[in-house]
Amino acid sequence: MPPQSRRRRRRDQRRRPVLYAAVASAVLLSATAATTVYVKARAHDATALVSHITSSGEDPSVSPSPSPTVDLDALLAKAVRSAAAGHDGDVSVSVLDMDTGTRASYASGDRTYDTASIVKVDILAALLLRARDEGRSLTAREKTYATAMIEHSDNASTTQLWDTIGRADGLDAANERLGLSGTTGGNGPLWGLTQTTADDQLTLLKQVFGVGDDLALDADARAYVQELMGNVESDQAWGVSAAGDDTALKNGWLQRSTTGLWDINSVGRVSGAGKRYLVAVVSNGSATKDAGIALVEDVARAAVPVLSAGG
Incomplete structure (x- = not known):
């Protein structure tokens, strides 16, 4: 192999770990952001549910039942x-x-x-x-x-x-x-x-x-x-x-x-x-x-x- 080709190959090999690290970081950041959005959305839904239960007087652990009628x-x-x-x-x-x-x-x-x-x-x-x-x-x-x-x-x-x-x-x-x-x-x-x-x-x-x-x-x-x-x-x-x-x-x-x-x-x-x-x-x-x-x-x-x- 000519000396110039060997030098280009060595440079390419040195760049790949950096490129792989950059791609991995981008993927990780994207996944983290998505997870954060998902968690925040679920937290918002839970907060809204608790707010509804509190305002309506419902107990989420108890199924509603009609009051008994006294004859x-x-x-x-x-x-x-x-x-x-x-x-x-x-x-x-x-x-x-x-x-x-x-x-x-x-x-x-x-x-x-x-x-x-x-x-x-x-x-x-x-x-x-x-x-x-x-x-x-x-x-x-x-x-x-x-x-x-x-x-x-x-x-x-x-x-x-x-x-x-x-x-x-x-x-x-x-x-x-x-x-x-x-x-x-x-x-x-x-x-x-x-x-x-x-x-x-x-x-x-x-x-x-x-x-x-x-x-x-x-x-x-x-x-x-x-x-x-x-x-x-x-x-x-x-x-x-x-x-x-x-x-x-x-x-x-x-x-x-x-x-x-x-x-x-x-x-x-x-x-x-x-x-x-x-x-x-x-x-x-x-x-x-x-x-x-x-x-x-x-x-x-x-x-x-x-x-x-x-x-």
């Missing part, structure tokens, strides 16, 4: 049947948490009950609607009758106001405005045989105590009825009062002449553990008045705690 009516039915065990007669109850709007109902068959004296709250509501329609306040005489009717459960005063509102027709017309759909006024002077349901009585209580938006009674009328219901005679303060304290109520009791059995009813507002409840219990078929009262009180005590299961 309060079924729980109430179980509680009432247990409370009524050993008692004679039929009973229905409706109860509502005034602060949350949670409610539950139990009806013993598809039937209505004699109101007895709980209809007196309904009569007073009808009277107040009538007076407002006529653009007036209650007269002094009407107020005297109303006080005796609610606080003392005076029947003669009730008959006077029953006549004033137009008896059953007047009551039925007022109840249409109040939202009662299952209540029918008694025949002729027999206001105590007005037929009703526990659900309707709860609807009436909502009107009286201002629960909901569709209120037919104005604030003054509601305050007036509440005041009277909060001042019933002490010997008549039984019934739903067994379920709490700070009670405003009206009770009803009637012995049916055809059977000798008793209708015992109680409706009102009670408070307990910082919460307020509306409770309506209606019953019939008890052998004695005291037995009917015991039934109503046991059912009221059992019904109110059921609402705590609804939150």
Whole structure:
């Protein structure tokens, strides 16, 4: 080989390691840059995911599941049947948490009950609607009758106001405005045989105590009825009062002449553990008045705690 060729070959061999090193560096830098971009992208994706989870309240380790639905009516039915065990007669109850709007109902068959004296709250509501329609306040005489009717459960005063509102027709017309759909006024002077349901009585209580938006009674009328219901005679303060304290109520009791059995009813507002409840219990078929009262009180005590299961 000529001397010049040998010199060129040696120069080429000396350059190759440098060239190889340069190429290797370029490849390494390219791979590092790509890896860096990939890692940064994955980190960004992870950050975005954590941000989404944090803002949405999701836990990535826990699969979401629907909240269980509590059947309060079924729980109430179980509680009432247990409370009524050993008692004679039929009973229905409706109860509502005034602060949350949670409610539950139990009806013993598809039937209505004699109101007895709980209809007196309904009569007073009808009277107040009538007076407002006529653009007036209650007269002094009407107020005297109303006080005796609610606080003392005076029947003669009730008959006077029953006549004033137009008896059953007047009551039925007022109840249409109040939202009662299952209540029918008694025949002729027999206001105590007005037929009703526990659900309707709860609807009436909502009107009286201002629960909901569709209120037919104005604030003054509601305050007036509440005041009277909060001042019933002490010997008549039984019934739903067994379920709490700070009670405003009206009770009803009637012995049916055809059977000798008793209708015992109680409706009102009670408070307990910082919460307020509306409770309506209606019953019939008890052998004695005291037995009917015991039934109503046991059912009221059992019904109110059921609402705590609804939150």
